[in-house]
Amino acid sequence: MKARAENGLATPPESGDSPEAALRGFIESLRARGAALTLRRYETACEHLLRECAGKTLQSLTVRDVQSTLSKLHARGMQPRSLATTLSAWRAWFRYLSKSDPAYSLDVFNGIRAPRAAKRLPNAMTEVEAVQLLDDEGDAAAARANPATLARDQAMFELLYGCGMRVGELVALEVSDVMAGSGEVRVFGKGRKERVLPLGGAAERALSVWLAERGSMLKRSAVSGETALFLGARGGRIDATVVRRVLRIRAQSAGVASHVHPHRLRHSFASHLLQASGDLRAVQELMGHASIASTQVYTHLDFAHLAKVYDGAHPRARKRKA
Numbered sequence: 001m002k003a004r005a006e007n008g009l010a011t012p013p014e015s016g017d018s019p020e021a022a023l024r025g026f027i028e029s030l031r032a033r034g035a036a037l038t039l040r041r042y043e044t045a046c047e048h049l050l051r052e053c054a055g056k057t058l059q060s061l062t063v064r065d066v067q068s069t070l071s072k073l074h075a076r077g078m079q080p081r082s083l084a085t086t087l088s089a090w091r092a093w094f095r096y097l098s099k100s101d102p103a104y105s106l107d108v109f110n111g112i113r114a115p116r117a118a119k120r121l122p123n124a125m126t127e128v129e130a131v132q133l134l135d136d137e138g139d140a141a142a143a144r145a146n147p148a149t150l151a152r153d154q155a156m157f158e159l160l161y162g163c164g165m166r167v168g169e170l171v172a173l174e175v176s177d178v179m180a181g182s183g184e185v186r187v188f189g190k191g192r193k194e195r196v197l198p199l200g201g202a203a204e205r206a207l208s209v210w211l212a213e214r215g216s217m218l219k220r221s222a223v224s225g226e227t228a229l230f231l232g233a234r235g236g237r238i239d240a241t242v243v244r245r246v247l248r249i250r251a252q253s254a255g256v257a258s259h260v261h262p263h264r265l266r267h268s269f270a271s272h273l274l275q276a277s278g279d280l281r282a283v284q285e286l287m288g289h290a291s292i293a294s295t296q297v298y299t300h301l302d303f304a305h306l307a308k309v310y311d312g313a314h315p316r317a318r319k320r321k322a
Contacts (some may be wrong), residue, residue: 019050019058026096035168035190037240045089048073058094059103066090066108074115084114122267122297129256130161130268134202136254148213152238153246155203155210156230159185160247160262162203164269164287167240167262173229175214178207189288197286270298 027043052069053061074083090109097104125133134157159165169187177186183199199207210230218226221235228237244261251260266287274283284295 022058022097023047023050023093026093029096035166037168038190041085042089042092045086046093048086049090049093058097059101061108063108063110063112067112070112070114080115087112087114122271123264124271124298125256125258125260125264125268127272129258130265130272133251133254133256133260134158134161136250148210148217151206151210151213152217152230153250155206156238156243157247157250157265158200158203158206160265161269162200163187163197164266164273165197166266166288167243170262171228171230171238171240171243174227175211175229176227178211178229180204180207187288190290193288193290195285195288267298270295274298 023043023046026046027039030039030042049066049069052072053065056065070083070087073086078086087109091106094104094106094108098106134154156170159170160167163185165187166189169189172188173185178199179185179196183204184196185199186194186196188194214229214231217231218224218235221231221233223231223235226235226237230238230243232238232242240262247260247262247265270283270287273286274280277283280292280295280299283298284292287295289295
């Protein structure tokens, strides 16, 4: 494929390009505005379509071809949510291709729907569990041996729970995104949409400790000029898989029996904030949800909490003894 770019973004390929080249161009067009995890999911989804429809050109695909491919993935165990993401990736790819060649038609997706997934409530921690997790100091000897790592981890966990960040937003933070004077942090969410989040006292203190230690970690790694806020062991930007691993270890150390992952801290942030404030619009803004429907799911968690209190406390809710 010929290298073409406009304002730093890849432009749609020429009609003579191979399907593989067309896919590379599509993924490159997403790189400037999509999270790394989204890129991997979209690329994998489109590779499924190429593999299942091998021998046919993309322009010649029919509704039946697309439906058949989706059905095969479902039969192999792909879950409804993943199938919906896959179908969205295919549509986005064809929309991109159709900009330069009308032979790529979105009509091949007419009437196709992914199986509907059962709605699941976000799995939030209790407030007691969240405090237990964040207040755990772990092994004192290990902390003395590596204070920079301990400070980094504490700051990351405080931001995940205290600001409701996605893990991708956390690892993408730059040092310059922390506005210490105003007690705020700048975050770039899905679609590179910017939002500014307030830092709670615990998060501010944890960040202050980490920033004082960050230089020593950089010095030991002999890396210079790194602008990432959170660093890995080699001095470069920390990876999301490392965040997940150290959070899992912290949860085990703190004695939190249930599985803890970064997105669960985000769920907990929204749930606890909504329970305390009842301000759905504010929670929507802080979470970076484009639609308030995404935030409303947390009202169900709040109702479940209230129902539990009612069942245990109201005289007319108590079950009679047999």
